[in-house]
Amino acid sequence: MKRLIAFSFLLWSAPYAMAQQMVSTRQQPGAFTISAANMPAIYTDAQDDWLVQKAASLLxxxxxxxxxxxxxxxxxxxxVKNLIIIGTVTGCKALQQLxxxxxxxxxxxxxQWEAFRVQAIPGAGKGSNATLVIAGSDKRGAAYGVFELSRQLGLSPWYWWADAPVQKKTAAYIPKGIYQFPSPSVKYRGIFINDEAPAFSGWTREKFGGVNHLVYEKMFELLLRLKGNYLWPAMWGNAFNDDDTLNPILADKWGIVxxxxxxxxxxxxxQEWKRYGKGEWDYTKNEAGLKQFWTKGIANMGTHESIVTLGMRGDGDMPMTKGTATQLLEKIVTDQRNIITTVTGKPATQTPQLWALYKEVQDYYDEGMRVPDDVTLLLCDDNWGNIRRLPKPGEPKRAGGYGIYYHFDYVGGPRNYKWLNTNNISRVWEQMxxxxxxxxxxxxxxxxxxxxPMELPISFFLDYAYNTHRWNEDNIEQFYTQWATEQFGHAKAPAIAAILKTYAHYASRRKPELLDASTYSLTVRNEFAQVVQEWTTLRQQAEAINNxxxxADKDAYFQLVLHPIQALENLHQLYYAVAMNKQLATQKNILANQWAEKAKAFYLADSLISVKYNKEIAGGKWNHMMDQTHIGYRSWQEPRRNIMPALDDVAPDSAIATTAVLKTQPLYTPPAAPTEKAVYVEKDGYTAMSATRYTRAVTGNNVEWKTIPGIGKNGDGITTFPVTTSVNLSATSPHLEYDIYTTGKDSVTLRTWFSPTLNIHHAPTGLRFAVSIDDEAPQLLGLNKEDNTGIWNAWVANNNIVKQSRHYLAAPGKHIVRYWMLDAGVVLQKLVVETAGRTEGYLPPPDTLSDK
Ligand code: REL
Incomplete structure (x- = not known):
């Protein structure tokens, strides 16, 4: 027994990098069997928690x-049967007896918090029963154990929410042994249903009669299957606690915080304020009314597991006052905590609370406002997936710790993005x-x-939060294969994973709501045609798999893979046709009219693709989920309905050309993966190099250079690890060197392309890096110190920060470009030395490799 304890402790304390595989389809002696011929019974203690009983019936x-x-x-x-015993270690007598x-x-x-263990125990002798124990440290631990088993048996967490096909099997075996699942890396892991009109609200109205407990129970189940535990409910016209009194009761039973x-x-x-609030939403004018309103919130909460949001913003998600009223906000937080203490009858420290440093609230924090130590500081991204602030390495720990509020969807500037999933998990991984x-x-x-349609990034976000040891820069792209396997089985997974990976890469270049006929260049490198061609190829590959x-697989495949590819290929085709129409019309070329007809056909096809999602897939189960408008934006706010882009018409009698075609360059073919060191040469007046294809990497100061695959707008990115270590500039500080050969000389521009990382430590310089060419002294640059909406709009819209510096080349020929690392967290994608003129285009130019 001592050895068993020692062994299990060892497993317990070690972070586990691999998912624990317990289910096998291979029969082996002593394995616990689940099959039609040898079906175990599922045992729970009738007195154990409601969630244990629920999990058992779902199993x-x-x-x-x-x-x-x-x-x-x-x-x-x-x-007489073999048993699967499910229970909490505190609530299941059978487990205590064993x-x-x-x-x-x-x-x-x-x-422990949400830990569980699965143990397969063979029968002691002939005829005696075998047992599979799923023991949770608490109710969620037990439920996670059950759903982990389901997942490994072949039932995706998305079996209902995306019609993922069940991976049927006649028998499954759990080899004798102990499978450990320690507490999750992140304590509270959740999602926020937001911006839910028109799609989610239309769908729930039709299918459930509103956003009520019927749909929330589906969501609670999904969250637990994904090993999440936390939810901010829908709030556009909806009030979780008020709309359906069963909502909070069932959330608590399901163990959802x-x-x-x-x-x-x-x-x-x-909405509750809109319904019941008395007076103004202004603490300086209506303290009593607001206190009364909030007291009811805490009273309604009762003993339900919750995290209470503190602080206050203006009504309707607006800033509260002009400037930062720190004293006022401090008073509000103190008063709110007093309410919590009075209503719960316990010190405020015993109720989990958060203070969200969202938008202007972060200014209060930056200007010195602090909340009590037990309150979690919820740091935020910029609504576009770029984290705004992080604690400085070495800052004292806080009892309430820190959290992140992140976005896969947003309503606001520079433009809403609500339609499709455009989140690249390489970037999500890197930021989280x-x-x-x-x-x-x-x-x-x-x-x-x-x-x-955020199924994939939701899975990734919750999976990574559950076990941060599982995913890293070396294996992040395997997530696609793991996910495709869970939805479609082993055989089809590699091909589907490749499609999903390429989709994430293309879709994250620019939100579809921000695309228009001028996004890509028609002439420079034939960029627009190239991008359309990439989408067409991807669509053809995705359709070939579909065929x-x-x-049984097709409904899920359409929702999870094919639909967004067809929709985005079509959208690119539409804007390309509009661009061609406009360009040819300026030349009075009659062919402009043909492109206008094409554009109209693509516009129509866009609706047909949405109709297929809404009405045809899974017998119309998802009707309204694709109601989101996405064509015809004139400001940040969505158009009420899609609007066909304006087209130009060339009257036949005014046409001066019929056959002239646009002057374009030949389609660019991306170079094959390098087998040896890349040699960069100047072409068309510039030399371009992928950051990851350096000639030499110089390490030092205990940092190393690592590639983050797929994070770039057109490829990979490179950064340094550990991501908390910054260095000072010296001749030995870490840098990358690129050998290039130019035909030009004299004054040149070096353009460096980065992921749009923000100034996470609020440094006056921004995150620093340096560049140099040949023997000049490195020029120190700040990546992101600019703090104005105009520049930030461009960063997030373009999904890039591009910096430039001026250098002097004494002569044509060989030069060494150096990129010096100073601050951690900077992800470099591309470098371009412009010897003769600018490299225009939306995407960074392809590498100018030597032909030799
Ligand atoms: O994306 C956000 O965090 C905010 O814009 C939303 O939380 C906000 O509540 C909005 O949907 C409506 O009020």
């Missing part, structure tokens, strides 16, 4: 879906890794819009 359904046979649910162990008999050991599970969004304090929604490395491990919550699938 019953899951096993039936996978094997075709429904296991029995029992509360007694006097059965522990007393030294058949299982879970002393170390007690008191509830909050309200960053600007809805004290567990009361904005940066956060975790800076000690942000208390709350991770992400705005997911309508929930669909090889069985009917």
């Amino acid at each position: 019953q359904q899951d096993i039936e879906q996978v094997t075709g046979t429904k296991p029995e649910l029992v509360h007694s162990r006097t059965t 522990h007393a008999q030294k058949q299982v050991e879970f002393t170390d599970l007690k008191g 509830m909050g309200t969004s960053h600007h809805e304090p004290m567990q009361r929604s904005q 890794h940066l956060a975790y490395a800076h000690g942000v491990d208390q709350i991770w919550i992400v705005n997911v819009g309508d929930l669909k 090889s699938l069985t009917a």
Whole structure:
């Protein structure tokens, strides 16, 4: 037993980098069997938590879906069958007996947060029953154990929300042994349903009669299957606690920790204020009215597990006052905590709370405002997936720690993005890794819009929050394969994963809402045609896979893979046709009219693609989920309906050309992956190099250079690890060298392309780096010190920060470009030396490699 304890402690304390594989399809001696012929019963202690019973009944359904046979649910162990025993270590007597008999050991599970252990115990002798124990340290731990088993048996967490096909099997085996799942890396891991009109609200109205407990129960189940535990509910016209009294009760039963969004304090929604608030939403004028309103929020919360949002913003998610009223906000927080103490009858420190440093609220923090140490500081991104502030390395720890509020969807400037998933998980990983490395491990919550079609990034976000040791810069792209396997099975996964990866790369170049006929250049490098061609190829590949699938896979495949590709290929075709129409019309070329007809056909096709999603897939189950408008933006706010872009018409009698075509360059073919060191040469007046294809990497100061695959607008990116280590500039500080050969000389511009990382430590210089060519002294540059909306708009719209510096080349020929690392967190994608003129175009130019 001592050895068992020592062994299990070792496993327990070690972070686990790999998902623990427990289910096998290979029969082996002593393995616990789940099959039609040998179907175990599912046992729970009738007195154990409601969620344990719920998880057991869901496992019953899951096993039936996978094997075709429904296991029995029992509360007694006097059965002749093998048993799956599910319970919490504190609430399941059978588990306690097995522990007393030294058949299982879970002393170390007690008191843990959401940990669980699965143990397969063979029958002691012939005819005696085998047992599979799923023991949770608490109710969520037990539920996670059950859903981990379901997932490994072949039931995706998205089986309902995306019709993911069940990976049926006749038998599954859990080899004898102990499978450990320690507490998650991040304590609270959740999603925010937001910006939910027209899609989610239209869908819920039709399918559930509103945003009520019927849809929330589906969501709670999904969250647990994804090992999440936290939710900010829909709040556009919706009030979780007020709309349906079953909502909060069921959330608590399901073990979902509830909050309200960053600007809805004290567990009361904005809608409740609209419905019941008395007086103005202004603490200087209506302190009593607001206190009364908030007191009710905490009273309604009761003992339901919650995280209370503190502070206050202006009504309707607006800044509260002009400038920063620190004293006022400090008073509000103090008063709110007094309410919490009075209503709960416990010190405020015993109720989890957060203060969100969203938009202008961060200024209060930067100007010195602090909240009590037990309150979690919820740091935020810029609504575009770029984290704004992180604790400085070495800053004293806070009892309430730090969290991140992140976005996969947004309503606001420079433009809403609500339609499709455009989030590249390489960047999500890089930003959330940066956060975790800076000690942000208390709350991770992400705005997911309508929930669909964010299935993939939601899975990644919650998976990574659950176990931050699992994903890193070397294996991040394997997430696509793992995810595709869970949805479509092993055989199809590699091909589907490749499609998903390419999609993420292309879709994240620019939000579709920001695309128009002028985004890509028609002439420079034939960029627009090139981009359209890439989408067409991807669409053809995705359709070829679709044609090889069985009917059972097709609904899920359309939702998760094919739809966004068809929709975005079509949208690019539309804007390309508009661009061609305009360009040819300026030349009075009659062919402009043909392109106008094409554009109209693509505009129509856009609706047809949405109609297919809404009406045809899964028998119309997702009707309205694709109601979001996305063509015809004139400002940041969405158009009420899609609007066909304006076209030009060339009257036949005014045409002066019929056959002239645009002057374009030949389609650019990306170079094959380098087998040896790249040699860069000047072409068309510039020399371009991918940051990751350096000639030499110089390490030092205990930092190393690592590639982040797929993070770039047109490829990979490079950064330094550890991401918390900055260095001072010296001859030995870490740098990358690129050998280039130019034909030009004299004054040149070096353009460096970066991921749009923000000034996370509020440094007056911004995050620093330096560049030099040949023997000149390195020029120190700040990546992101600019703090104005105009520049930031360009960063997020272009999904890049491009910096430039001037250099002098004494002669044509060989030169060495050096990029010096100073601050961590900077992700470099591309360098371009412009010897003769600017390299225009939306995408960075392709590498100018030597032909030799
Ligand atoms: O994306 C955000 O965080 C905010 O714009 C939203 O939280 C906000 O509540 C908006 O949907 C409406 O008020």
